[in-house]
Amino acid sequence: MSTQAQVRTRVRTSVATVSLSGSLEEKLTAIADAGFDGFEVFEPDFVSSPLSPGELATRAGDLGLRIDLYQPFRDLDSTDDEQFARNLIRAERKFDIMAQLGCDTILVCSSPLPTAVRDDDRLAAQLHELSVRADRRGIRIAYEALAWGAHVNTYRHAWDIVARADHPALGTCLDSFHILSRGDDPSGIRDIPGDKIFFLQLADAPRLSMDVLSWSRHHRNFPGQGNFDLATFGAHVQASGYTGPWSLEVFNDVFRHSATGRTAADAHRSLLHLQEEVARVQESECDTRGLSLFAPPAPAPIDGVVSLRLAAGPRKDGELREMLRHIGFHLVGRHRQHDLQLWRHGSLTIAVDATAGTVWTAPGIPADLPALTQIGVRCADPDAWGRRAAALEMPVSEVDLPGADPAQSDVVRLRVTDATSLDLRSPSSGAGWLSAFEMYPIPVAQWRRQRALFTGVDHIALALPADSWDGVMLALRSVLGMQPHEGLDVTDAVGLMHTQALTLGDGDARLRILLNMVDGNAFGMENIPVARRGGVSHVAFSCEDIFTTATHMVAGGYEPLPISPNYYADLEARFGLHPELLDRMRTLGILYDANADGEFFHLFTRTVGADLFFEVVQRVGGYKGYGEPNAAVRLSAQLR
Amino acid sequence: MSTQAQVRTRVRTSVATVSLSGSLEEKLTAIADAGFDGFEVFEPDFVSSPLSPGELATRAGDLGLRIDLYQPFRDLDSTDDEQFARNLIRAERKFDIMAQLGCDTILVCSSPLPTAVRDDDRLAAQLHELSVRADRRGIRIAYEALAWGAHVNTYRHAWDIVARADHPALGTCLDSFHILSRGDDPSGIRDIPGDKIFFLQLADAPRLSMDVLSWSRHHRNFPGQGNFDLATFGAHVQASGYTGPWSLEVFNDVFRHSATGRTAADAHRSLLHLQEEVARVQESECDTRGLSLFAPPAPAPIDGVVSLRLAAGPRKDGELREMLRHIGFHLVGRHRQHDLQLWRHGSLTIAVDATAGTVWTAPGIPADLPALTQIGVRCADPDAWGRRAAALEMPVSEVDLPGADPAQSDVVRLRVTDATSLDLRSPSSGAGWLSAFEMYPIPVAQWRRQRALFTGVDHIALALPADSWDGVMLALRSVLGMQPHEGLDVTDAVGLMHTQALTLGDGDARLRILLNMVDGNAFGMENIPVARRGGVSHVAFSCEDIFTTATHMVAGGYEPLPISPNYYADLEARFGLHPELLDRMRTLGILYDANADGEFFHLFTRTVGADLFFEVVQRVGGYKGYGEPNAAVRLSAQLR
Structure with a gap:
């Protein structure tokens, strides 16, 4: 013993x-x-x-x-x-x-x-x-x-x-x-x-x-x-x-x-999580007195986000497809039985669900469509994640992707929020369910063009009602072992929003999630844009050169957001950026932030439906933020 | 000059x-x-x-x-x-x-x-x-x-x-x-x-x-x-x-x-109000330098609340009428054209509106019926109030009581909240619109019984969403010259509520209003009782002897709320009240509070519909509060 x-x-x-x-x-x-x-x-x-x-x-x-x-x-x-x-x-x-x-x-x-x-x-x-x-x-x-x-x-x-x-x-x-x-x-x-x-x-x-x-x-x-x-x-x-x-x-x-x-x-769950954390401190102190019996499987490595699923419903389907085309995604397949399309951009896959059905952001609160319903993450050992989640009493959902065989799928699904789940997949999974899709051949020209664009998912923002906030925070921290960073209040023309970033480890780029909490009073208020009532959700793609990327996007049909000229005058006063650079940014709707760590360039699409949009970001140096000071400028342009 | x-x-x-x-x-x-x-x-x-x-x-x-x-x-x-x-x-x-x-x-x-x-x-x-x-x-x-x-x-x-x-x-x-x-x-x-x-x-x-x-x-x-x-x-x-x-x-x-x-x-309006307040300070200092030109008519004396109007709609009408009968009100008349009944208790009148129609507590938020839609207050000079309200840019509404002639009515109506207006009436007004009602003769026995009961309205509680709070506070303070007292957070089984009392002058009993703010997050939440989602509204009647009053009410059909026996055990431990007194209180569902100023006895009815109830209070000595520590006990009993 x-x-x-x-x-x-x-x-x-x-x-x-x-x-x-x-x-x-x-x-x-x-x-x-x-x-x-x-x-x-x-x-x-x-x-x-x-x-x-x-x-x-x-x-x-x-x-x-x-x-x-x-x-x-x-x-x-x-x-x-x-x-x-x-x-x-x-x-x-x-x-x-x-x-x-x-x-x-x-x-x-x-x-x-x-x-x-x-x-x-x-x-x-x-x-x-x-x-x-x-x-x-x-x-x-x-x-x-x-x-x-x-x-x-x-x-x-x-x-x-x-x-x-x-x-x-x-x-x-x-x-x-x-x-x-x-x-x-x-x-x-x-x-x-x-x-x-x-x-x-x-x-x-x-x-x-x-x-x-x-x-x-x-x-x-x-x-x-x-x-x-x-x-x-x-x-x-x-x-x-x-x-x-x-x-x-x-x-x-x-x-x-x-x-x-x-x-x-x-x-x-919080007491189970605490026991694991206490044991970690005790181990680091080589103190074995009174060590807790609770020892779930440790978090396994995660590679990054590889797929997304968006519920568009029959009414928002067209608008979302147009947006995906404009930012450089291509329709590559269609489900044989369901109204489910597959879109690709490099190694990123987006499944668009055009079937009817309500997505709930919280009990009693329907999400505005389109809504992000799944985040697909590649990892080495989904099964270990499944056992870890179960040990922490986090429900592991059934996998309901049409065509998938739950017993074989090697996918572990965690319900992160009421609207969105996280699918943990092994690199080998996925081949099985693809057979349920009719896949289209892709022209070589398209493959070429894609190379210049997104390199992955930089971060994903999820809208949360205040009631769900603490529970979601605990789930991300306990099961996934994510670390919270400093929270921030962001104000704009329609209200104040608390936003909070979480990353794997200290700033680990493989999974970054922003939680956006809206003031609960906004629900049911007539004069609040729907986007704000349901919160703000978006997916930010990373790229290596935002100017090249944006130029390609414009060629693909993307219309830059009409950012106020006053914003660029202020950037000049604050950062002394070169007028020529500011001109290029203005033309492409690119926003800017900088601090001691580095620089941040980003652009936004208009919203699709009321609540969802996409962002493209380029990080220069060690910039760790999300361009939060630009939130009001972004929203003002999206509302126009 | x-x-x-x-x-x-x-x-x-x-x-x-x-x-x-x-x-x-x-x-x-x-x-x-x-x-x-x-x-x-x-x-x-x-x-x-x-x-x-x-x-x-x-x-x-x-x-x-x-x-x-x-x-x-x-x-x-x-x-x-x-x-x-x-x-x-x-x-x-x-x-x-x-x-x-x-x-x-x-x-x-x-x-x-x-x-x-x-x-x-x-x-x-x-x-x-x-x-x-x-x-x-x-x-x-x-x-x-x-x-x-x-x-x-x-x-x-x-x-x-x-x-x-x-x-x-x-x-x-x-x-x-x-x-x-x-x-x-x-x-x-x-x-x-x-x-x-x-x-x-x-x-x-x-x-x-x-x-x-x-x-x-x-x-x-x-x-x-x-x-x-x-x-x-x-x-x-x-x-x-x-x-x-x-x-x-x-x-x-x-x-x-x-x-x-x-x-x-x-x-x-806040700047107009401030100018009036500044002028008041300057006058008290006999300082005439830079006195503001803004000088609305001063607030005229108010006698007290004499009537209420409740919107019950066709669905809640029966339940409300039964409650009014149980607490000692009598049906005295009915409108000849509309489904509007008049109820009396001593000098208090309640009009019950059974016609269909939505009452809004705020834009986009329908009130749960029955809702308090009018508070009738008697005052010497409604016209002066009307001019004062207009000077402070407070809209003075049209009077729409069926049968009333707006030009003759001598009633000034101020919209205090989205749901509730305050009618300022002169002692002589009211005779005109009564002709639109068919009045019933009242048995002498009823008149006798009434004498023992309510002496007036002690206070009225209005439910307010957070968005309306500051505006209502300003209206009551600027136009009516009411004084706010210390605000208080009250917790119970379904949440936390901020409550704030206002009185005419310092504790003046002729008009006391409690504003109850509910956490906006409650709207749309499934597990919140409707009463709490729409806030808590009630009317508290004053009496001289709550034990006699409650005994008469029980004879009239009122069922005391089933207050927890644990509550009375706690009262005994805290205040050392006599067991016999505690027994009588328990039988009649009477709650208790006391502080250095005096004592407070009160009882509550069950809720009518989801949101409205009545209270009966007896103040002993100079007690100025509202029995706030009893809120959780009251709600727990009402929910059963």
Whole structure:
């Protein structure tokens, strides 16, 4: 038996009911369905529920769920002795409920009130008194520092008070948000005896500049959805010897109204993802104490995007075909049974689906057609990806490309968003389903012309409603191992859009995805262009010389976007570009950006339908951006 | 001629193009239509516009608009002399454009960069050099301190640099956001010579805890929509002798996608409102320098809410009538031509409209029926209200109550939200239109029973989509002179709702309105109860003894909401209420809140249709709230 196997333990998973939407009954069902071992009762959920404590305990038992924590108990300590006495009575009433619930741990958080006790000995004495009463009832007190506590607001201080109070029924509760939001160094967690950590609450959060209280109450999310280094945090906790549940406590405005089951599934996936990340940190530290049992197959190498599928429907089919022809794609085949065409450009394939059918960007929100429904990626080992996705509880869809034999196809399909899936194919796959197509011979002249144009797919932008954002982010980061870069707000004539790039590894060009979130208020608003309501989706092709490429495209029928002359005057003022270069750019509708890393030239097509367009980009030097400052200029030209 | 008349001046109004959504052409049309005298060209709007500078100048001239300012010119000063030389060339390119625009003032803002000049003399010298160049072109430099400037970030410092640079083409620009967001004392504005203030930018903002840059770029709004004391600020500016335009520069995520014309109208109204507020401050200071010419009729006294109109449509009519009967209203008449019933309870009248027709909560968003479409308020002088509303450019609607003669009706109707209007009626009005109704005799027993119940309308809650929020807030504050109280986020099982109370004067009970904003993302989401998608609207009746009232209601058929027993256990733990009182409350579905001001008892009906319900409240002592902590408990019971 290896040393590693000896110490590996199964992590018990838990989640606070406040993290999900719905009634308490709905939450419990979703928590059990998602595979959690237990949950925290968030008191306001219990207070408004018709379930009595006994009924709740029975329901939890029937679902195989432990009630891990009752929370929060606020404002225990007080400089006013009478108030403290009343608080002890209030606590006894909660112990009554916990006895009926069969829950043995209550969260007591540090007080943010002006009456908070600021004398550590007196505070420890008050906590000791509460612990004596709790102990009589068989209940444990988990004392937590709120980041905005009046006196106690760091985990070190909370642990110091617990040590000072010195009662077996008293321990501390660690909450990653309260610790990391303050920028505290979490390494001191290693110094706390694991058996005195009575509970562990985990939350991630995006980097935001706002007061910690608002940040905490509205913008927490699950591990792998935000910007905290939870992997290192988790490694510290494992090193302490803590063996209790890993529990999610997330206050998030979007989750509060999102589909309960979907959020619960994301929550559980986030804990699996975190375990893998923690194990990675532990391995890098050669620390094998408490290594998690969870070890999915590692991500296999990906070569890059080789194919796309676009749903055009019968109404947008003509417009899309014209656009594809103009930018240099050629119709090479047609399905024998279905209204499905194959277009090629060099080694890139686009399948255009002209059959009728609705594509959904989210439950209840139909996408505007044409919509990008599949991204085909070539990789060495699709099967390993399939096993990895399954381990991370990500549904692997059936392959429904007409003509394909699912058992033989060697294609793994991951649903990345409601509208778009990612197909992972081995280099050998694809030959089988081609037989379902009638293929056309291609004139040599066309092959020649193509050589000058696109070298691949630079990036793909996907439109996302706010409700889907965190779930998609987690899927891309956990299953595919993609890395998020700095998010950005882009403004234009019709609103503000948050955009976020993800790449394989640090800027790896083989797969770059931009997520575009539109303000949910735009849905149903009359004066918003349809493109903005449904978000903005596009495919950007890379090329080696954008001027040559654009000239060829114009020869093929592409009409450059009418970019404002004011834009080129501003480029001249800002970058001092040569007037002759600016003239060529203006003629071909080419936009420009530059920074310390390099330069970026790009052009856009008009939109096809309301929502889809194509981009062509040329990167010079190490430019890593996406020309975001040009978004308003691009949209203004597309709207004309 | 009085002294006051001698110094009153007409304020010139202006607005930055960034404050509105749409293309630059659409913005200009909306700005002219709203009655502005001029506008600021926000450079990114110009850069993405197809209009050449000459075409823009012509368009502005045709619309009767002055181009008051070109902005912003960023990062002029630099510790790197070569960079500063390049910045001067960049400025010259902008002067070229301004010459074609016919615009003579450019905004230069303090630098937030690490290369910002931190030596005041050197900074003044660089600004002097720019001013010499500008002067040659007939252009003026308005230098502004950004709140997040690296070295210059207060208006006093910016003015000091301007004084030090000492050039006739150089003055300062004041921006209320940059000054008030930092908590700076604006009274020093009085010490700046008015002719050295080259420009005035105004923005209000809600009180938010976030970094000033994000607050500024996303959450500014128009005067009368936020929490800044702009009246005092404006009085300081008037006292300085400034005679230039009062211009709005607002960066607001919601306005960026809202209807352009509506936002522009709100913008202009906000400047009229501000002038009235400034004049009020000046009068209180006996300061008659520069008093504005704008003086609408003052708000006339309001007695209170006396009637409501509810649109039920043919489908919700029966359900609503049953509810009205259960809570103690009686059918007293029916319209002779239309399907319109009159219901009475004491002196309160409710008209129920069962005719078919859609009520819109916002353009494109149909309200769920039944919906509250009119609030009837009794006041001494409706005509004065009508003239006041007209002066503040608030549309006064036609009165369409069947049977009413608009010329005679003595009713002024203000559209408060898209769904709901406020009817201001004199005590004598109403007799005319009653003749169109067939009235029923009422049994004496009914009259008796009614005496014990409602004493009036305590408050009315209106559901608002985020897009309408600021406009409605401004209308209530400007025309009706209502005062906003602290806003509050309320969470429950289906999401988070921002709620905001407004009252006449400070807590005046004669008219209390709660605005409820729902997260726009909820629209179109499948798993959100309809009630939450369309917002939450209700009418709260006041009473003197809620236990007697509720007992009478139960006798009339009202079924108390099934409030969770856990709620009463929690009330006992929190407030130590007597078990017998808790028992009576539980039986009647009565909820409770208390604070230092007093106590609050209230009960709710189930919802009628998806969105409307009634509340009964009893206030004890000086309790000023609305029982907000009980929202989740109420909704949980209504959903069952």
